[in-house]
Amino acid sequence: MAMTRNADAVAPVxxxxxxxTWITRHLSTAIGSLGRLVRQxxxxxxxxxxxxxxxxxxxxxxxIVKNARSVSGSWDNALDFSVFLKQAVSVSEAEALAxxxxxxxxxxxxxxxxxxxxxxxxxxxSGFAEALDQLPDNPLPHTLVVxxxxxxxxxxxxxxxxxxxxxxxxxxxQVDTEWVQRFHAILDIVRQAIAIGAALLxxxxxxxxxxxxxxxxxxxxxxxxxxxxxxxxxxFVRRPFLWTGFWYGLFxxxxxxxxxYYGLFMLEGPVAKLSGLYQSNIAxxxxxxxxxxxxxxxxxxxxxxASWFTAARHMRRIEPR
Amino acid sequence: MIQLENVTKTYPGGQDALSGLNLSxxxxxxxxxxxxxxxxxxxxxxxxxxxxxxxxxxxxxxxxNTRRVKRRKIPAYRRQIGMVFQDHKLLYxxxxxxxxxxPLIIAGVSRxxxxxxxxxxxxxxxxxxxxxxxxxxLSAGEQQRxxxxxxxxxxxxxxxxxxxxxxxxxxxxxxxxRIFRRFNEVGVTLLIASHDISLIDRLGCxxxxxxEGRLQQExxxxx
Numbered sequence: 001m002a003m004t005r006n007a008d009a010v011a012p013v014x015x016x017x018x019x020x021t022w023i024t025r026h027l028s029t030a031i032g033s034l035g036r037l038v039r040q041x042x043x044x045x046x047x048x049x050x051x052x053x054x055x056x057x058x059x060x061x062x063x064i065v066k067n068a069r070s071v072s073g074s075w076d077n078a079l080d081f082s083v084f085l086k087q088a089v090s091v092s093e094a095e096a097l098a099x100x101x102x103x104x105x106x107x108x109x110x111x112x113x114x115x116x117x118x119x120x121x122x123x124x125x126s127g128f129a130e131a132l133d134q135l136p137d138n139p140l141p142h143t144l145v146v147x148x149x150x151x152x153x154x155x156x157x158x159x160x161x162x163x164x165x166x167x168x169x170x171x172x173x174q175v176d177t178e179w180v181q182r183f184h185a186i187l188d189i190v191r192q193a194i195a196i197g198a199a200l201l202x203x204x205x206x207x208x209x210x211x212x213x214x215x216x217x218x219x220x221x222x223x224x225x226x227x228x229x230x231x232x233x234x235x236f237v238r239r240p241f242l243w244t245g246f247w248y249g250l251f252x253x254x255x256x257x258x259x260x261y262y263g264l265f266m267l268e269g270p271v272a273k274l275s276g277l278y279q280s281n282i283a284x285x286x287x288x289x290x291x292x293x294x295x296x297x298x299x300x301x302x303x304x305x306a307s308w309f310t311a312a313r314h315m316r317r318i319e320p321r
Numbered sequence: 322m323i324q325l326e327n328v329t330k331t332y333p334g335g336q337d338a339l340s341g342l343n344l345s346x347x348x349x350x351x352x353x354x355x356x357x358x359x360x361x362x363x364x365x366x367x368x369x370x371x372x373x374x375x376x377x378x379x380x381x382x383x384x385x386n387t388r389r390v391k392r393r394k395i396p397a398y399r400r401q402i403g404m405v406f407q408d409h410k411l412l413y414x415x416x417x418x419x420x421x422x423x424p425l426i427i428a429g430v431s432r433x434x435x436x437x438x439x440x441x442x443x444x445x446x447x448x449x450x451x452x453x454x455x456x457x458x459l460s461a462g463e464q465q466r467x468x469x470x471x472x473x474x475x476x477x478x479x480x481x482x483x484x485x486x487x488x489x490x491x492x493x494x495x496x497x498x499r500i501f502r503r504f505n506e507v508g509v510t511l512l513i514a515s516h517d518i519s520l521i522d523r524l525g526c527x528x529x530x531x532x533e534g535r536l537q538q539e540x541x542x543x544x
Contacts, residue, residue, distance in 0.1 A: 021429045028432075226410045229372070230471070231400030232427045320372050 026239070033243035044248075047212050051252025051299065054205050056259040058198035059295055063260065063287065065187050065194070070285050083144040083164055084172045094142040097169050101146065106160055108149040115140045141171060202302055209248050209306035213241050217314045229320040234312075241311040242304060249303020253296035260287060260295075322348040322479055322510040323369060328378035330364050330534075338364040339534040342378070346512055348478070351505040353521045354514045356531035362514035365531070366483050369512070370404060371395050383478060400428055403472035403509075405482035409464045411456040411471075417443070418452040421470045428475060442474040443467075446500055462493035469500060473509070480504060482513045486520070494520055 037044040085094055091114055098112045113121075118140045123129040146164065148157055165173040217224070224237050264286055271284050287295075323346040330339040339361045346352050354362045367373045368380050371387055380387045383401065390398045411420050421442055425435040443449045446466035456464050465485060472480055482501070486494035498520060505511055515521060521528055530538040 021431065024431065025426075025429065223412050223414070226412060227423065227427065228396070229370070229399070229410065230404065230424050230427065231396045231398075233396040236396075236427055 029239045030243045033240045034247055037244065037247055047208065047248060048251045048255055050208055051205055051248060052255035052259055054201045055252060055256035055295055055299055058194050058201060059256060059260050059287070059291070060263055061194050062191070063285070065190050067285050069184070069187055080145055080147045081161055081173055081175045083146060083170050084174065085142045085144065085169050086171045087141055089142060089169045091142065093169065094144070097167070098144050101144065101164065106149055106152055106156065108147040110147070111145040113143040113145060115142050118143060202298070205252070205302045206306040206309070209245055209303055210310040212248070213245055213307045213310040214314060216244060217241060217311065217318070221318055224315070224318045225320045228318070234315050238311040238315050242307050245303040245307020246300060247303070249299040249301065250296065252303065253299025256295050256299065257292055322346050322350070322383055323512060324379070324381040326379040326381070328368065328380055329376045330368065330373065331376045337534050342534065342536060344529065344536065346510060348510055349505070349508055351501065351511040351526045352513070353526055353528045354512065354531060355516055355518055355521065355528055356537070357516070360531040361534040362531055363483055366481050366512070366514055369481055370402060371398055400424065400475065401477055401479070403475070403477035403480040405468050405472045405480065405485045407484035407487040409468040411464060411467055413455065413457050416453050416455055417448065417459070417467050420456060420467055421474050424471060424475045438474055442470040445473065445503070446470045461488050462496065465489060465497055466500070469497070473504060477509070479510045479512070482511070484514055484516070486515060486517060491520070498524055
């Protein structure tokens, strides 16, 4: 077809390099979508807050479990064990043995509990005082409560317990780890429950973002129709909504992180006080880098998934009339 | 440029918008389609723009049979055609410049190149000085000229317009038609639906009259 315009005027529509075009397009769409969120600060903030709370909940519970595990883990390491001595061992022999064990490098302290003390204590705690009074003699042995030093590994602990258990004076070594195991089993159940709860909350986030994007699409229906009319592809009209979902997810994730850190900050004081009361070194375990990245990553993923899912569903239905 | 062969369009409910229409528009022509509302003018343009597909017959635009344009390929197809609408179909949330730039952005033109072309297009409709304004602040005639600038910014070979002067007074209508005429002079093929016969006669273009979806009359001042 003959065109009589100058060379510039008849030049066909030519795009610059495909990659740079692609990046430029996305960048400008990303900024455009961000601008839309900023122009409705209250509505955007509400949605971001909902996403943040929904993300922060499982993260916070997970952190509590992690802390419980770490605290009980430290109990696990510094676990006292009781050495019940043979009935024949006298008080002086027992005290001598306690002194001997105390000198070992791998032992922190040894507390001697005489059979009489043990009986008094047992009467007080059990409520069987009268029944116990009927007994002709004290059935309880002398006991050494041994606290291994902090340098012990779990393997050296077992060796230590065996070694002391093999002493001629000792009858029986009791390591009271059963409750720790039970506690850990409970924590595992809580952890499982979090996983299930987190999945449900993830669905909730998808629904929240999806619904917001759906309303956004409805509000911009005319714009979508016009752009399609002048040759926009589904991908083109979908792009700003994908970016909106991305921003919701990103800011939701960041705010969730902020909420968790704020919670940790609020707990720092009380934990330090508790730690002081127990004269121990309980420190709050915070999120590590991987977990922080995971919260943001999950937020972004859910945001993108929700917006992609919604936009793909609705965009095809909006055609120029 | 445009060939319609025995084209029929039946809407659900049974009424025929077009029945057995044959029509040919050569490259470089400026052709008007007239007729009462409901005569099938809009349907004809909608078939060419692939907003709808014919029930029967062939619509061939720039050697492409629209029947063979797959759904996925419709956007690329539409980008070859400039479209002007009676209600302008501008986006009121962005300035004039962005409205005109939209087809270029869709086509993936870089911002720098787009700026030059947008200004060239705005210059052709004498609205260069209003590029930063919102379309809402413009008069109906100016809004239509923005619509025209948007239609021609990608330099399409074919421009279709559905009642482009439907909302304009006679003076503004004539101005819009003069703009179309200038595009035609540089080789753009135009197909314009209008009912303003007195205006069309002043321009001296081929005129196709439709009635109830059929070709009723064809007036060609050159023959």
